[in-house]
Amino acid sequence: MIQSKEAYDLTMQEIDSLMKRGEANLTAGELKRLTVLAAAAEAFEDLHDPMPLPSSLQEIIRIRLLQLHIKQNFAAKLLGVSDAKFSLIMNGKQKPDILFVKAIHEKLSVDANVILKAI
Structure with missing residues (x-):
């Protein structure tokens, strides 16, 4: 679980680094790590910067x-x-x-x- 904006920024940097390598070039462990990081980042975003609901x-x-x-x-x-x-x-x-x-x-x-x- 991500607790701070700084930790979120580091998580996003790691996600970006893994994504730049391409999914096909990641090991099974790296793919699992990417999934965990993405879920943690999404949970942090939902809590601290939720998307606005559509207005219509x-x-x-x-x-x-x-x-x-x-x-x-x-x-x-x-x-x-x-x-x-x-x-x-x-x-x-x-x-x-x-x-x-x-x-x-x-x-x-x-x-x-x-x-x-x-x-």
């Missing part, structure tokens, strides 16, 4: 689709709406109805509190 429902959906590697036309089907309705919602030309919002929570596994703060 459309941003939340876009980010989640990227994370899940889902295209918009598949997302529309998954969420139970037509491609046209999905496009209108994503472009801010139509407000989402409760069934759409519920589908975002259930089908895309987006926290309901995050959704409520965005709408």
Whole structure:
């Protein structure tokens, strides 16, 4: 666990050094060390410099689709709406109805509190 900004900076330098060598050129021990360092750095960043939450429902959906590697036309089907309705919602030309919002929570596994703060 990283306890200070100085330790974080050193960790990032070591990560950078290992990454510059390329994953294929690292030993099994170095790969394991890289994984541990990356997890520790991420935990420190989440605690001390968290990423801001998206400010709109459309941003939340876009980010989640990227994370899940889902295209918009598949997302529309998954969420139970037509491609046209999905496009209108994503472009801010139509407000989402409760069934759409519920589908975002259930089908895309987006926290309901995050959704409520965005709408």
